[in-house]
Amino acid sequence: MIKTNKKGETYYESILRKGYTRRDFMKFVTYMSAFMGLQSSMIGQVAKALETKKRLPVIWEHFQECTGCSESFIRSDHPLAADIILETISLDYTDTLMAAAGHNAEEAKQKSMKENYGNYILVVEGAIPTKDDGVYCTIAGRTAIDILKESAAGALAIITFGSCSAWGGIQAASPNPTGSVPVDAIIKDKPIIKVPGCPPIGEVMTGVILHYATFGTIPELDAEGRPKQFYGKRVHDSCYRRPYFDAGLYAESFDSDEAKKGYCLYKLGCRGPVTYNACGFMEWNNGISFPIKSGYPCIGCSSNDFWDNGPFTERLENVPGFGIENTADKIGKIVVGAAVAGAAVHAVATNVAKRKELKRNECLGEVNEKNIKE
Numbered sequence: 001m002i003k004t005n006k007k008g009e010t011y012y013e014s015i016l017r018k019g020y021t022r023r024d025f026m027k028f029v030t031y032m033s034a035f036m037g038l039q040s041s042m043i044g045q046v047a048k049a050l051e052t053k054k055r056l057p058v059i060w061e062h063f064q065e066c067t068g069c070s071e072s073f074i075r076s077d078h079p080l081a082a083d084i085i086l087e088t089i090s091l092d093y094t095d096t097l098m099a100a101a102g103h104n105a106e107e108a109k110q111k112s113m114k115e116n117y118g119n120y121i122l123v124v125e126g127a128i129p130t131k132d133d134g135v136y137c138t139i140a141g142r143t144a145i146d147i148l149k150e151s152a153a154g155a156l157a158i159i160t161f162g163s164c165s166a167w168g169g170i171q172a173a174s175p176n177p178t179g180s181v182p183v184d185a186i187i188k189d190k191p192i193i194k195v196p197g198c199p200p201i202g203e204v205m206t207g208v209i210l211h212y213a214t215f216g217t218i219p220e221l222d223a224e225g226r227p228k229q230f231y232g233k234r235v236h237d238s239c240y241r242r243p244y245f246d247a248g249l250y251a252e253s254f255d256s257d258e259a260k261k262g263y264c265l266y267k268l269g270c271r272g273p274v275t276y277n278a279c280g281f282m283e284w285n286n287g288i289s290f291p292i293k294s295g296y297p298c299i300g301c302s303s304n305d306f307w308d309n310g311p312f313t314e315r316l317e318n319v320p321g322f323g324i325e326n327t328a329d330k331i332g333k334i335v336v337g338a339a340v341a342g343a344a345v346h347a348v349a350t351n352v353a354k355r356k357e358l359k360r361n362e363c364l365g366e367v368n369e370k371n372i373k374e
């Protein structure tokens with residue numbers, strides 16, 4: 001449950017009030033700066049901003065979704081990560097986590113929006129149904145479309161947490177019975193930061209809010225509206241199974257010895273080669289694991305329309321890219337004698353060498369998580 005925030009407090013003051021030390025604060029700043037992709041020279045700047053800046057008022061709306069995004073957020077692994085946001089931003093309205101309910105909750109929101117008009121961040125979880133005048137999602141008798149337009153009007157910027165509000169998500173999957181759309185299909189006149197994933201990683205959610213709190217600007221976005229520091233790379237680019245992909249070594253079935261040894265899950269449907277997310281380098285739950293590390297292929301949960309891109313265990317055809325990737329997929333055929341030329345020869349030679357090395361390591365019993373990472 002959210003404790004009452006003191007208006008006008010800085011982030012740092014709020015942290016101290018809750019019993020954390022300066023040392024906890026600095027550890028948090030260092031931790032989050034690293035996740036935000038900042039150089040160590042900028043840690044002081046982040047600390048200074050959090051020491052001196054007033055907390056951002058935040059209104060957090062929920063529409064068509066499962067609330068997994070809130071669940072992920074409150075489980076950010078650093079003890080202060082969710083805490084600093086949930087208790088130190090002025091989180092004036094989130095119907096999932098706030099203590100108030102019913103009329104009191106709605107009144108608190110109206111009051112905050114009025115007092116902070118033009119200065120609050122609007123966070124949206126969930127898609128918005130548009131069919132039949134939006135009747136498929138109503139809160140306190142009002143449609144999601146109506147509520148979204150009202151909350152967006154006074155917002156400084158909008159953060160869409162989760163694939164539902166960013167792309168439409170599961171309710172927009174074919175045949176999209178309620179005519180669900182993402183936030184940017186309705187709101188056209190505000191900066192929108194998309195933080196997709198079903199759900200997104202908790203530290204990514206915290207990092208995006210902290211970026212705004214620290215620098216007063218939205219982070220650099222890609223062409224799809226996602227923060228580049230978290231969505232600039234494919235899962236495939238930081239996957240610890242990548243050496244096996246490059247070497248053309250694929251697990252053929254779930255729970256096989258190969259899958260356990262770290263063989264690539266591409267043939268089992270992995271969407272990592274076409275999915276932009278930070279899972280490979282940030283991982284989940286205190287950096288413990290992510291789907292691929294648990295033995296299940298990436299299903300592309302941060303991609304647009306991923307629910308329609310199944311069955312998830314069916315292998316992707318035509319992986320975009322060139323050179324070693326495409327070649328690696330065909331390596332089994334190529335090494336038996338087909339003539340290849342130019343760059344492909346080099347790529348295959350590299351793959352063959354890698355494959356031999358990985359195999360040899362296995363024979364020697366040396367393949368473990370440590371040397372795969374290396």
Ligand code: FSX
Pocket residue numbers: 064065066067068069070125126127161162163164165169170197198199200
């Ligand atoms: Fe959607 Fe978030 Fe998936 Fe669920 O709220 S992104 S269904 S994890 O919870 O919106």
Ligand code: SF4
Pocket residue numbers: 235236237239240241242243245263264265266270271272273292297298
């Ligand atoms: Fe990892 Fe999937 Fe790429 Fe294989 S295809 S390296 S399992 S992301």
Ligand code: F3S
Pocket residue numbers: 197198235275277279290291292297298299300301302
């Ligand atoms: Fe989602 Fe793939 Fe990461 S399924 S959690 S983007 S590994």
